Amino acid sequence: MYHRFVVGISLLLLWSGAFASAAPPETLAKPQLEGDETAGFHSRGYSPLFNGQDLSGWHNPYPHGEAKVVDGEIHLTADKKFFLVTERAFTNFRLSIDIHLPEGESNSGVMFRCHVNEDSTPTVFGYQAECDGSPRRWSGGLFDEGRRKWIWPSTEGRSTKQFLQHEDESKQFFAQPQVRDALNRSGWNRYVITCMNDLIAIELNGVQTVRFRDSEDASGFIGIQHHGESGQTYRFRNLFIKELPVVPAREHVAVVEQQPIAIKRISERVVQLDFGKVAFGNIVMPVPDGRGTAKVHFGEKLKDNRIDSTPPGTVRYGMTTIRKGQQRGNWVVPPPLDDRTVEQAGLMYANPPAVLLPSEWKPMIPFRWLELEGLDDSFDYSLIRRRAAFSKTWNEDASSFECSNETLNRIWELCKYSIRATTFAGIYVDGDRERIPYEADAYLNQLSHYAADDNVTMAARTFDWLMENGTWPTEWAPHMVFMAHAEWMRSGDSEWLRHRYESLKTKTLLDRSGDDGLVRSDEMDRNRHDIVDWPQKERDGFVFTEINTVVNAFHIRALEQMSELAQAVGKADDATAFSDRARLARESFQTKLFDVEAGIYRDGIGTDHSSIHANFFPMAFGLVPPAHQASVLDWLKTKQMDCSVYAAQYFMDALFENGGGSKALELILADGDRSWKHMLDSGTTITWEAWDLKYKPNQDWNHAWGAAPANLLPRHVLGVQPITAGWNQIRIRPCCADLKYARGRVPSARGPIEVAWTSEDAFELSVQLPEGASALLELPMQNEASEVTVNGSKVSTEIQDGRIRLDNELQGSFVVRVE
Structure with a gap:
């Protein structure tokens, strides 16, 4: 496990174990070893x-x-x-x-x-x-x-x-x-x-x-x-x-052959093949006749209608020389591989090991275009196939989304494909620069994978990998709690959770918290570990202090989820202690970090600066008291996308969950270079690591943390989210904004959930639930709506937080009308 260990006293974490009477028991700060843990170890490989x-x-x-x-x-x-x-x-x-x-x-x-x-x-x-x-x-x-x-x-x-x-x-x-x-x-x-x-x-x-x-x-x-x-x-x-090394792709990923969608002769010596979308792979081709050599160029980007051989950042290009006439039949031609993507024991304090692909596959990189240079005129280019790697269990029909905004539909398709294309390693990795899982990347990837596919085992595998190969940022550790909680909510598998519960205690940041429940950041934390957003220039001027708002928002959210997880595995005393600790931290958080006069949160104690991050993270995590939600939301609605692609997941969640759905859709669809519309207009087929190369010059073009709309649109526009673990109880809370209609299929542990709604003169919602699931409906207000019917019969409702909430849960198939 890659903790923040560095040889040298200056980089050592100091243990903050001296809590006052409000402190949790020691069991909350350190894992408690169990007796026979055979089942748990077996489940982790x-x-x-x-x-x-x-x-x-x-x-x-x-x-x-x-x-x-x-x-x-x-x-x-x-x-x-x-x-x-x-x-x-x-x-x-x-x-x-x-x-x-x-x-x-x-x-x-x-x-x-x-x-x-x-x-x-x-x-x-x-x-x-x-x-x-x-x-x-x-x-x-x-x-x-x-x-x-x-x-x-x-x-x-x-x-x-x-x-x-x-x-x-x-x-x-x-x-x-x-x-x-x-x-x-x-x-x-x-x-x-x-x-x-x-x-x-x-x-x-x-x-x-x-x-x-x-x-x-x-x-x-x-x-x-x-x-x-x-x-x-x-x-x-x-x-x-x-x-070691473990190679997850060998068991969980399949290599499929794909035909080019277009073949074009560029010059007398060069023919270009287009496979339509970027995928991680290599090619298989007939061995060319003749003598001498030929060149195979692999490209992720075009420049002047040719493969860009000197692309920016970590955008991929590679060239492989082949010798003609040496074999009979077909052969696999691999692109050259970046050594960094196979490194297992790199620099001492750099990264954990890269995730390897099976050696028998031969090297693979992400590419869309292929150019072959120097083959004879008689060569049949239509016989070339791309060998692309995808999850074996991917089900394209598991999910769907369509609405009245065609650009939003194309964004959904871009983001859904981004999730499929980045399953090539068998666990979630950070694109092709390092092929390493990072906790925040993995959590965002997990949310979108759950929303796009119906047989998702990759999230649990990635969780186990990261528990043994953690990375350095402060807020990445609480993401491990988020990952475990999301997997439990999806599957309802308390046994899986029980085998991992104790180890999660090291991920809550409790060892850095003080008597008031808030996490402290020493100089090394402030200069390196506290990340707020990435890359650094996307932090909206955030001012780092010893007690900062973003780190503590993550800490409190992790404590609250740990309380739920403790209850799920039968640790009632832990559940109470985590809840009590979270309550203490919440009180301190509000007292010390909220600017009453401005009605928003400061970046931390000791500064008057208020960044967008210091406000949307608390909002997304439900930490803003009801009395202050309006002022924080109103302030956030004045902002643009002043954060990274990563943080945009939380910014959009904060807006959608608190009545700012119209603003969220406006930002997703915005003109300019800081939106998913910009990625779409740029012609990419997999989402990027950053909004544009000018914001992160070394970015890659195959990064799943950029695919947040894959989960945002089903969770908020269709409005489908689980309330209880295993999807026994579901919330359906559509966000209409200016859309006229939306429909789609959302996968769940119990089966697909079909949702379709229209919002014009009246609001009408059609739902088909899987067997054993029930739904709590929170519907948009429709002008001066006075009547709600289910399958034609009037039902009782109440108005809550500007929405119409049905008093009774529904099951099976039904049509709800508000008019």
Whole structure:
């Protein structure tokens, strides 16, 4: 897990654990380890190293020491140090082991990539993740057993020379409270060790203690240690491993062949093929006759009606040289690949690993156009096919949307296709610059995938990937709570949630909150981690302070959703504590961050500046008290799209949910270069990472976080959203604005929901619900509407927040008329 760990005291997170009486119990700040977690590990792709019944797959290479199985645990006893080791060696992996130290003097650890030689001393040697029960508290440190001794931290007399250069720095690091206190001295402790090539990372109870490069060993055995204290019993459980790299696309993505929609001769030597839309892929073509070479050009962008060979930003171009006449039949021609998109162990403090595609597919990039240069006149270009990668389970008929505004219809189609086209990796990635999942990107992608498709397993896979490969921005961590909550609301699967609930506690930002419930941001947070919006120039002049409005809006929303999730998995005490903590933070948020005179929120404590972000995030998250909703909404309605494509999801949600739907549609359809209409008019077939290259010069043109209308239009214009987990209860709340009609199909866990409405002289709504679902209707006011009928019979209603709310829920198929 890529926490904000950096070698050096200046970049270390400080643990803010001193809460006052309003503080939540410790269980809210740290995960509580369960007993047997076999089902949970299996669901996340791990394999057991220990079957819970016997020591199959393990052996003791020493003549001393005893290992036995007790109640599903491995117990080690001895009067001299020994290691129990696996019979199989491992190379790249993520390993998880729980350790319980005995009382009194004790020391243990986890060997990994270690070596065994029963005829030598030491018998077992190599890397070890330290479990230190002494007052020294170096648990989680990296030790080289039987060779170079302490690597991180290092110390004079017990480290070789190359590691002493960071002695002071590493000792200071382990003296910091978060690291020093990571070990639970009297309970169970979870060690997670990740090895990828020469990169080694160690986590102890969710705190990353080591991230270090060392090339001494590339593979070896796994081992667990008894330090040799006579009469002491060391206990181990939940021993699981996941071999890396994991390639999700191999199981979940299919490669399909596509014909070109147009073939055009550009010159005597060049023929251009157009596949209609961009997709991630390569080509298959007949082996050309003749002698010599030819060139295949792959392009995502045209310039002067030719493939742009020097495109801006991360817009893709590639050229592959092929040799004619060397084979018979067909061959796959891959484009050249950017090394960054396959990097598994990059810079020390840069990004987590890229998501790989199966090597047997050969490299793929996003492209629409193909130009072949230097083939003979006799070559049949109509036989060329693009091999494009899409989710195996994609169902084009699962969703639909159509309304009276043709531009809005085209935006829907653009955004829906963007979601399909970016399923190529089997989990959500950030386009083709890095092919890495980011939490905020993934959440927006998830919302749109749910609205476009009916068999969505990719969101849950991406969640698990990100829990092990998290990224650096502050607000990205609460997005993990949002992702889990959205998956639970879609599926109603509390068992899936139960296996992941405890780990989510590290994502709420509770460790940075104070006595008033609000999150603090130190200098490093303000300069790097607090993101507000991306790219930086899209922040509407946001002023960063120690207590800022955007970070705290995310924090409170995460606490509220965690309360719901706790209740769903039967953690009633946690649910109450999260709710109480959220209530405390809400009160402080309103008291300290709202500008009463201006009627809007400031960016933070210590500034009078009010950005658009400091207002639409609280509005979208339901944090604005009813008395102030009108003033915040009125202010937001005076603004343009003064935020990024990412933040626009929340800006539009804030407007749609609070009576500003007309403004939201106006912004989506706006002229100029800051709207989805602009993307459409520019000719793209997949949404962009930013509104335009001038706002993010290194942007890519295949970014699913830019596809927000794929979820905004079904959720708000059709008005269909779940109220309870699993879609048992649904809210239908159409936003008409100036539209005359809208209709579509919205997928749900219970089946498709068909909605059609017209809004002219009267408002009429037709709905078909799946079996077992009921709907709560909130309808638009229709002038001086005086009567509402369902299937021709008058029903009772009430006016609430400017809408007509039906008193009773409806089921099955029905037609509602307001006139």
